Amino acid sequence: MAEPMLRLDGVQTDIGRYHILSGVDLEVPRGEVTMLLGRNGVGKTTTLRTIMGHWRAKAGRVLFDGQDIAKVPTPAIARMGVGFVPEDMGIFSDLTVEENMTLAAVSGPLAPARRDRIFAAFPPLAAFWRAPAGTLSGGQKQMLSIARAMAEERRLYLIDEPTKGLAPAIVSTMAQALRELKAEGASMLLVEQNFAVARALGDRAAVMEGGRVIWTGAMAELANDAALQERLMGLSVEGA
Amino acid sequence: MSVQSEAAPAHRPTIAALSPRDRLARAAPFLLVPVLVLLGFALIGSVPTWLTLTVSGLAMGMMIFIMASGLTLVFGLMDVINFGHGAFISVGAFVGISVLAALGDWTGAASLGLNMAAVLAAVMAAMAATGALGWGFERVLVRPVYGAHLRQILVTVGGLIVIEQMIHVVWGPDEIFLTRPEMLKGATLFLGAAIETYRLLAVAVGLVLFVAMRLVLRRTRIGLIVRAGVQNGEMVEALGYRLRLVFIGTFVAGSALAGLGGVMWGLYQEVITAGMGEQMMILVFIVVIIGGLGSVEGAFIGALMVGLLQNYVAFLAPKLALVSNIGLMTVILMWRPEGMLPVVRAK
Numbered sequence: 001m002a003e004p005m006l007r008l009d010g011v012q013t014d015i016g017r018y019h020i021l022s023g024v025d026l027e028v029p030r031g032e033v034t035m036l037l038g039r040n041g042v043g044k045t046t047t048l049r050t051i052m053g054h055w056r057a058k059a060g061r062v063l064f065d066g067q068d069i070a071k072v073p074t075p076a077i078a079r080m081g082v083g084f085v086p087e088d089m090g091i092f093s094d095l096t097v098e099e100n101m102t103l104a105a106v107s108g109p110l111a112p113a114r115r116d117r118i119f120a121a122f123p124p125l126a127a128f129w130r131a132p133a134g135t136l137s138g139g140q141k142q143m144l145s146i147a148r149a150m151a152e153e154r155r156l157y158l159i160d161e162p163t164k165g166l167a168p169a170i171v172s173t174m175a176q177a178l179r180e181l182k183a184e185g186a187s188m189l190l191v192e193q194n195f196a197v198a199r200a201l202g203d204r205a206a207v208m209e210g211g212r213v214i215w216t217g218a219m220a221e222l223a224n225d226a227a228l229q230e231r232l233m234g235l236s237v238e239g240a
Numbered sequence: 241m242s243v244q245s246e247a248a249p250a251h252r253p254t255i256a257a258l259s260p261r262d263r264l265a266r267a268a269p270f271l272l273v274p275v276l277v278l279l280g281f282a283l284i285g286s287v288p289t290w291l292t293l294t295v296s297g298l299a300m301g302m303m304i305f306i307m308a309s310g311l312t313l314v315f316g317l318m319d320v321i322n323f324g325h326g327a328f329i330s331v332g333a334f335v336g337i338s339v340l341a342a343l344g345d346w347t348g349a350a351s352l353g354l355n356m357a358a359v360l361a362a363v364m365a366a367m368a369a370t371g372a373l374g375w376g377f378e379r380v381l382v383r384p385v386y387g388a389h390l391r392q393i394l395v396t397v398g399g400l401i402v403i404e405q406m407i408h409v410v411w412g413p414d415e416i417f418l419t420r421p422e423m424l425k426g427a428t429l430f431l432g433a434a435i436e437t438y439r440l441l442a443v444a445v446g447l448v449l450f451v452a453m454r455l456v457l458r459r460t461r462i463g464l465i466v467r468a469g470v471q472n473g474e475m476v477e478a479l480g481y482r483l484r485l486v487f488i489g490t491f492v493a494g495s496a497l498a499g500l501g502g503v504m505w506g507l508y509q510e511v512i513t514a515g516m517g518e519q520m521m522i523l524v525f526i527v528v529i530i531g532g533l534g535s536v537e538g539a540f541i542g543a544l545m546v547g548l549l550q551n552y553v554a555f556l557a558p559k560l561a562l563v564s565n566i567g568l569m570t571v572i573l574m575w576r577p578e579g580m581l582p583v584v585r586a587k
Contacts, residue, residue: 052478078480090475092468094583103464106480148479 003066005030005156005187006051011060011070013043013050020046022211023060028156031185033178035198035219038208039233044191045087047208048158051189052084053077065155079106083149087160087191091141093134097125100133104148118147121177139170146177157181157188163197175200199223207232269580273544280552288433293551299439301547302446303508307501307520308527308539309453310494316470316534316583318487321389324377324396325498325524327403328370329517332499333506334411336366337418347421355421359507366503367496373403374495378488400518407514415513418506442504449497450540457536466490470534470583526565530572532579541580542572 006028013021021043028034036044049055051062053074062070069077078084092100101110101118119126122143128136133144142162149157162178163171175197182188182201192198198205202219215222215232222228277294284290311325339362340347346358381399385391419425420438427434457463465486469476473483498517505520506512527546531538546565553564560567572580 054474054478073482074474074477075480075482078478084478086475086478090472090478092471092475094471095464095468099464099468102461103468103476103481104479 002030004028005065006189007061007063008047008051009061009063011047011050011057011062013046013055013057015046015055020211021050021057024208024211024213026206026213026216028187028189029204030187032203033182033186033188033190033201035202035205036189036191036208037195037198037205037222037233042208043211044208045160046211048084048086048160048189048191051077051158052082081153081155083152083154083157085145085149085157085159085162087164089141089145091133091136091144093132095133096130097133097136097144098129100144100148101125101151104151107152110151114151118150121150121180122147122173139166139173142166142170142174143177146174150177150181155187157186157190159188160191161193162190163192163194171197195223195229269538269541272580273541273548276545276548276552280548283556284552287431289555291431291433292435293555294548295433295435295439295443297548297551298544299442299446299508299547300550301544302442303501303504304520304523304527304546305446305540305543306449306504307498308524308531308543309449309536310490310497311524312528312531312534312536312539313466313470313490314487314494315528317466317473317483317490318386319389320382320386321392322382322396323393323521324381324399324403325494326517326519326521327400328374328495328498329502329505329520330407330512330514331373331403331517332366332370332502333512333516334407334416334502334514335369335499336362336503337416337506337512338411339365340418340421350422352423355423358421359424359503363500363503366499370499370502371492371496374492374498375488377495378491382491404514404518411514413514415511417511419510420507424507438507442508445504450536453536462486462489523565526569530569530579532576532582534583535579535581538579538581 004027006026008024008026011021011024012019024043024047026034026036026047036047038044046055050057051064051069053069053072057070060070061068064077064080064082069080072080092103095103101115105111105114122140124136124140125143125147128140133141136144142164146159146162149159159178162174166174171194178188178190178201190198190201192201199219199222205215205217205219205222206213207215207222209232215228222232280294281290284293307325307329311322314320314322314325340358343358343361346354349355377399381395382392385395424438424441427436428440429435455463457467465476465481465483469481469483469486476486477483501520502517505516509516523546527539527542529542530545531540531542545568549564549568550561554561576582
């Protein structure tokens with residue numbers, strides 16, 4: 001099997017005195033969407049932040065395309081081609097939408113073709129292009145956050161709860177945009193609480209519990225096995 | 241539960257016009273300076289006196305802004321409280337005044353060109369010295385205490401004391417009196433008021449600096465990074481920018497500007513002491529706080545208000561002059577607890 005785009009080997013992360021990740025093993029295959037699932041507080045966000053270098057793993061390896069990035073500074077990780085959408089969206093609210101996008105295109109001006117594609121996926125961003133990002137609604141901020149990750153060619157996307165707290169119509173806009181990214185062959189690691197979105201987008205799933213990945217497999221397998229969901233996540237999704 | 245397949249409705253949003261009340265709230269900080277100037281006129285009554293005090297207040301405010309502008313960005317970017325900033329003001333003044341003294345032929349000549357060349361040389365030397373000092377200060381003292389406010393205060397106050405004592409060692413313990421270059425000494429008569437030439441120069445320098453800073457912060461990528469970094473430094477790094485380098489650059493630039501402010505304040509007062517920077521820091525901190533931490537525009541408005549108020553009050557009620565700025569800070573913070581133009585943090 002080809003080297004995965006991202007592989008975590010026994011990653012342990014502490015925040016202060018708390019052991020949050022106690023040995024995470026995880027693979028994100030190339031060109032596939034891996035859903036990171038699990039209850040609140042099991043370490044999904046911490047896993048993403050550890051990959052990004054915001055928090056440092058005290059043990060284990062984080063291999064990005066075969067290279068260990070566990071000690072690489074965050075800006076260098078980003079420039080290796082990792083697009084990150086944090087849970088809090090990380091919008092610069094005093095900057096305009098345009099300025100947010102300008103900053104996101106690290107290696108030069110935002111390509112017009114890319115901008116048009118982003119406008120097509122997220123029409124409100126075109127309408128509010130010159131407005132301060134702080135005036136956007138929650139859903140529009142989330143669009144901007146994902147659009148920033150799409151401002152350049154990335155080799156890996158790390159996206160934390162893109163549909164959290166959004167209205168159903170906006171959720172479907174997000175899902176559509178992510179589906180298009182997926183169709184282009186992007187490698188993605190997505191944290192998602194909305195199981196319907198997860199099953200629609202995911203190729204593979206990894207379920208976390210207590211700071212570890214306790215189950216990995218095909219998303220379809222998890223989606224079609226209600227008993228397994230119940231056992232892994234305490235979920236019981238009607239009709240799932 | 242299923243993902244809906246229809247896309248979000250096409251957005252043609254309209255932005256509602258702001259109500260007059262909202263408009264006023266948004267513009268209020270920018271209106272405070274003109275309002276203060278008009279209020280001063282109403283209370284003083286005499287045009288020449290009012291004009292003299294106003295120009296004097298604006299000049300003082302501009303110089304305070306020059307000293308405060310770097311500090312507010314340093315605080316906004318990395319949450320660093322730097323009490324050592326005052327030392328850069330003093331060092332700048334001593335280096336600059338030494339250069340001016342060495343260029344006595346130029347400053348004594350009745351030629352505006354030679355006088356300005358001497359001042360420019362003094363300013364360059366002062367900014368180079370304080371910029372370099374700031375770089376060392378950040379590396380040795382500030383870097384080990386990131387994220388620890390109490391330690392930052394202790395360490396930077398310590399640095400301030402050491403640098404002040406070093407000034408005593410190099411330049412001696414006494415205050416140094418000086419005279420301004422020949423062409424900057426006089427005053428211009430305007431509407432019956434005598435306006436000192438040097439004050440006009442100070443106002444011009446402050447305005448140019450403010451406009452230049454705004455242009456850099458709004459129109460350049462590095463400016464965007466600084467503004468974004470003040471709001472959410474972690475995300476700036478996650479986009480691929482090395483915030484530490486940006487911060488060091490800002491720290492050095494801010495220190496150099498403190499040096500510039502020191503030279504200008506020294507020429508204004510016509511006397512310099514090792515403790516002058518420390519004394520100015522009280523006003524500088526007031527300005528940074530009422531402006532809103534991290535906001536250059538806020539610091540600008542705050543500095544002008546402090547300068548104007550100090551001059552008006554010193555004329556109208558001399559006994560209140562010392563408390564006027566603390567009073568101003570109290571009133572502003574009761575109105576807007578985070579300062580006039582708080583930088584919205586996404587942290």
